[in-house]
Amino acid sequence: MDKPINLTTTEFVTFSQGLRLDSGRFLTPLTIAYECYGHLNAEKSNTILVTHAWTGDAHAAGWSSPEDRKPGWWDDMIGPGKPLDTNRFFILCSNVIGSCKGSTGPTSINPQTNRPYNLSFPVVMVQDMVRAQKLLIDHLEIPSLLAVIGGSMGAMQALEWGILYPDVPRSIIPIAGTGRTPPMAIALNGLARQAIFNDPLWKKGSYKPDNPPVEGLALARAVGHISFLSSSSMEIKFGRRYSAKDGIFDFFGKFEVERYLDYNGSTFVKHFDTNSFLYLAKALDLFDAAWNFDSLEEALARVKCPSLWFAFSSDWLYPPEQTLEVADLLQNLGKPVEYHLIESQYGHDSFLVEPEKFIPILRRFLDHLAG
Amino acid sequence: MDKPINLTTTEFVTFSQGLRLDSGRFLTPLTIAYECYGHLNAEKSNTILVTHAWTGDAHAAGWSSPEDRKPGWWDDMIGPGKPLDTNRFFILCSNVIGSCKGSTGPTSINPQTNRPYNLSFPVVMVQDMVRAQKLLIDHLEIPSLLAVIGGSMGAMQALEWGILYPDVPRSIIPIAGTGRTPPMAIALNGLARQAIFNDPLWKKGSYKPDNPPVEGLALARAVGHISFLSSSSMEIKFGRRYSAKDGIFDFFGKFEVERYLDYNGSTFVKHFDTNSFLYLAKALDLFDAAWNFDSLEEALARVKCPSLWFAFSSDWLYPPEQTLEVADLLQNLGKPVEYHLIESQYGHDSFLVEPEKFIPILRRFLDHLAG
Numbered sequence: 001m002d003k004p005i006n007l008t009t010t011e012f013v014t015f016s017q018g019l020r021l022d023s024g025r026f027l028t029p030l031t032i033a034y035e036c037y038g039h040l041n042a043e044k045s046n047t048i049l050v051t052h053a054w055t056g057d058a059h060a061a062g063w064s065s066p067e068d069r070k071p072g073w074w075d076d077m078i079g080p081g082k083p084l085d086t087n088r089f090f091i092l093c094s095n096v097i098g099s100c101k102g103s104t105g106p107t108s109i110n111p112q113t114n115r116p117y118n119l120s121f122p123v124v125m126v127q128d129m130v131r132a133q134k135l136l137i138d139h140l141e142i143p144s145l146l147a148v149i150g151g152s153m154g155a156m157q158a159l160e161w162g163i164l165y166p167d168v169p170r171s172i173i174p175i176a177g178t179g180r181t182p183p184m185a186i187a188l189n190g191l192a193r194q195a196i197f198n199d200p201l202w203k204k205g206s207y208k209p210d211n212p213p214v215e216g217l218a219l220a221r222a223v224g225h226i227s228f229l230s231s232s233s234m235e236i237k238f239g240r241r242y243s244a245k246d247g248i249f250d251f252f253g254k255f256e257v258e259r260y261l262d263y264n265g266s267t268f269v270k271h272f273d274t275n276s277f278l279y280l281a282k283a284l285d286l287f288d289a290a291w292n293f294d295s296l297e298e299a300l301a302r303v304k305c306p307s308l309w310f311a312f313s314s315d316w317l318y319p320p321e322q323t324l325e326v327a328d329l330l331q332n333l334g335k336p337v338e339y340h341l342i343e344s345q346y347g348h349d350s351f352l353v354e355p356e357k358f359i360p361i362l363r364r365f366l367d368h369l370a371g
Numbered sequence: 372m373d374k375p376i377n378l379t380t381t382e383f384v385t386f387s388q389g390l391r392l393d394s395g396r397f398l399t400p401l402t403i404a405y406e407c408y409g410h411l412n413a414e415k416s417n418t419i420l421v422t423h424a425w426t427g428d429a430h431a432a433g434w435s436s437p438e439d440r441k442p443g444w445w446d447d448m449i450g451p452g453k454p455l456d457t458n459r460f461f462i463l464c465s466n467v468i469g470s471c472k473g474s475t476g477p478t479s480i481n482p483q484t485n486r487p488y489n490l491s492f493p494v495v496m497v498q499d500m501v502r503a504q505k506l507l508i509d510h511l512e513i514p515s516l517l518a519v520i521g522g523s524m525g526a527m528q529a530l531e532w533g534i535l536y537p538d539v540p541r542s543i544i545p546i547a548g549t550g551r552t553p554p555m556a557i558a559l560n561g562l563a564r565q566a567i568f569n570d571p572l573w574k575k576g577s578y579k580p581d582n583p584p585v586e587g588l589a590l591a592r593a594v595g596h597i598s599f600l601s602s603s604s605m606e607i608k609f610g611r612r613y614s615a616k617d618g619i620f621d622f623f624g625k626f627e628v629e630r631y632l633d634y635n636g637s638t639f640v641k642h643f644d645t646n647s648f649l650y651l652a653k654a655l656d657l658f659d660a661a662w663n664f665d666s667l668e669e670a671l672a673r674v675k676c677p678s679l680w681f682a683f684s685s686d687w688l689y690p691p692e693q694t695l696e697v698a699d700l701l702q703n704l705g706k707p708v709e710y711h712l713i714e715s716q717y718g719h720d721s722f723l724v725e726p727e728k729f730i731p732i733l734r735r736f737l738d739h740l741a742g
Binding site for chain 2: 023024025119122123180181182183184186187188190191194195198199200215216219222223226229230231234235238239240248249250251254255257258261262278282285286288316319
């Protein structure tokens with residue numbers, strides 16, 4: 001019988017030599033938080049690196065304490081017998097740099113000042129996140145990755161693995177990804193930023209950890225949340241239902257969809273640092289796989305391994321056409337590539353809401369790959 | 372030769388008896404600001420009522436002073452020889468109640484307190500706006516309307532004319548309209564509201580007119596602006612261009628699309644009252660043509676006149692399917708109805724950006740109607 005993943009522990013490794021970032025600045029020292037599930041085989045050939053989205057963390061599966069209300073963010077996918085099968089694969093997930101979930105980010109201590117970096121933290125790019133992950137696998141003495149898989153910002157990292165380290169991954173699996181963040185997504189992130197900047201408690205990033213800009217961050221999160229949903233998912237989930245507590249003619253009366261966004265925004269504030277949110281939004285906006293290349297095509301020409309792409313019909317943040325553009329370029333370059341458009345009404349979030357729609361394809365792909 | 376419209380004057384009429392609103396509250400007295408272009412014919416049969424969108428006003432065409440930088444908001448459409456031809460038609464446009472452009476709204480003096488209403492202003496619905504317009508045409512002794520035409524919130528008013536006063540309009544022409552505001556639009560308006568509520572200068576609506584919540588309103592406007600655009604219009608207009616003034620690794624560096632939204636938000640603040648913005652957002656959210664009826668079908672069964680509907684392919688705020696739903700219901704009810712889906716990349720704003728795409732159909736419709 002398949003036993004679930006036992007209690008998980010987040011591990012940490014610190015690289016005293018740090019990392020040179022794309023901006024030219026050095027991040028020294030550099031700590032990476034990570035979790036592993038399953039066992040590395042003797043040939044060290046069964047590692048799958050899972051890359052997380054904007055507000056994700058290293059805790060992708062299992063329970064970090066018996067009191068947890070929810071398991072890791074991709075527990076549906078990772079475990080014995082699950083698509084990322086811990087009986088066969090060694091699953092590794094690390095927190096991206098710039099985040100606040102254990103890896104070095106704006107809440108970390110700046111060794112120059114012995115105080116938190118806050119806005120003295122350097123701007124990081126998705127490419128920098130991947131370079132930090134490379135330090136981690138080198139440290140773990142893992143020579144190659146069977147697959148790099150992730151959704152949204154995780155898809156960007158998967159693609160960058162193929163471009164920056166073409167000899168390391170044996171496949172990449174970008175889900176709900178894009179080759180470059182479109183202006184609509186930048187504009188929405190711009191709203192989120194401004195919501196935070198407008199909050200007097202933000203204090204140009206120098207808020208005290210126990211007195212963060214809760215209103216600004218909650219509003220910023222609501223912007224993000226809307227962009228992860230879709231018209232049809234909102235119709236299904238909320239329609240035009242009005243809050244039972246409010247009168248229709250109350251000036252402050254709310255529709256259910258507003259209450260939902262309020263609630264999600266206000267709970268998010270308890271779990272995520274505002275400056276990290278801003279730095280990661282910046283990394284998302286700056287993402288362009290053609291960065292440092294003459295064209296997207298030139299960047300993609302570096303990819304050697306097969307890639308498996310999933311896009312979702314109702315995703316208006318990184319629309320399917322954008323995913324298809326990259327897949328088509330790879331195909332034209334003669335690379336082994338599969339593109340699947342998944343019909344789903346749940347917008348960008350579909351990859352988390354309806355994984356069953358792409359899991360059969362993923363299993364087949366991994367079976368073929370693992371031989 | 373066709374002479375353009377000369378300098379226009381906004382006229383005002385005050386109804387001392389006021390108006391009973393859908394909420395049950397009375398708005399007394401009630402002032403309406405309006406403009407007219409062209410001449411009412413002897414049969415009083417050539418009036419076209421133009422209904423404006425969220426932040427519009429009565430000044431639809433011509434120049435209100437020689438110093439104006441721009442003519443009225445629909446000057447492309449109204450004038451001698453233009454689609455709404457002032458050589459043939461008498462064009463009337465009034466500011467909606469709840470606005471701040473001359474008709475009674477939150478900035479008006481509350482006769483109970485002799486101070487501005489601010490949040491003591493009653494919640495108004497689109498239906499109330501139309502009832503106020505009916506007071507105006509009765510005052511002007513106009514017995515019927517050749518057409519009621521408007522985009523966005525103007526489309527909602529046009530539809531309500533057909534439902535509330537089926538014997539008055541001889542046609543309605545709703546452009547980029549919907550039968551009920553969808554939850555995505557409500558969610559976006561919810562962001563805009565919260566942006567204002569979060570601004571300490573808002574003071575629960577009691578800000579001084581010379582010290583309004585500029586940051587909150589500018590951000591709220593940016594939310595609206597994004598919803599009026601589309602992915603493709605942003606790609607065309609901005610792409611991923613980065614501000615020439617900023618470094619790519621500046622924490623506060625911006626993309627052009629962000630600069631554009633900032634600029635538009637900050638200029639808007641000079642021209643529009645924050646509480647009015649909120650009251651009109653509320654009216655938009657509450658809009659449901661089925662209000663006070665058992666169903667949308669029952670409401671639409673009241674419409675007698677022909678209707679001409681335009682929807683725009685890239686409009687994701689009031690998507691074409693929503694317009695089509697109403698047009699289909701009207702057709703099933705045996706009403707004369709035309710629905711045209713216009714291919715345009717400019718999102719909800721298409722009706723203002725590319726009027727040439729629907730003008731030929733509109734001209735034919737009006738020619739047929741005017742006989």
